[in-house]
Amino acid sequence: MPPRRAPIIENQAENSVNRQGNPPPPLNGDAATRSLEGMARFFEQFQHAPRPQHDVCDELVDLMEEGGNIVDHHGCDFFPERWIDRVVMLQTENSILYDRLTKRGYIGQKLSNNIECEIFQILLEEAKESYFEGIVVPLRSDSVDDIDRNLSSLTDWIRSWSSLS
Template sequence: MSAETRRRPNILITGTPGTGKSTLGQEIANRLQFDFIEVVGKEVREHGLVEEFDERLNCHVLDEEKLLDHLEDRMNSDAGGVIVDYHGVDFFPERWFDFIRENIECEIFGSLLEEAKDSYKEEIIHELQSETVDQMHANVDYVCRLASQWRPAR
């Protein structure tokens, strides 16, 4: 399926760790009654979507192919309404998302924004600041408004 047949938009929330992606995504999902997928957390752990354990970094390494296979049906559903929270963008298929919300905390992480611009159409990328609680609330309102106004591409 594609954006032409989806009834609700799919949203990718990306940014550096600790910028409030999960908080924002969960709040938007609750308000719009969308599905929320926190890739690094529950989804990877519950479904074993790891390649290996990195002893040096003391963490699991995500198996991107397993993740893509795992998410394929949900992301291609006619229903849409899926929010994905992940700190990278370059391996997700462009057709999966109607909005990309880039959570930028400081300029040093501008490479994530460039990665998003290199991977997706610029008109679906929305760069928002999330440094204060007020900004977070404004961002939730903004993304919910975008999702409410979204219409499938024809």
């Protein structure tokens, strides 16, 4: 039997969901590619040095081919479909997202682009266009109650997913 693929948690709404049980720790796409930091061009207006998507995939390929991973990343449409069993898109109300991002120091174009991305559901649409119908799941992440509900739902899904492997 081939290895199980990875659920992805998309992080437009700032991922606040923690794991319960024994799933593997999430692979953070940004942290996994820190060694590529010097290769990326820094965009002053976004205060960000994006890593080339193929480099992110190259850095994760060995881990992903083993299967059984959870990936936490702000985008997913470039991950190979064979790696993915579930895409979870955390979404939030724009005013809540604005407050969260300003507390994290987002300003100017970086802040406005993130808010616009949420308003127009750009990441959700990219995920729906990139993966099989039914594996992309949007979840609200506005309150502690939402986070608790998401945690319970994701934990249940991971347990049922684990029992299939």
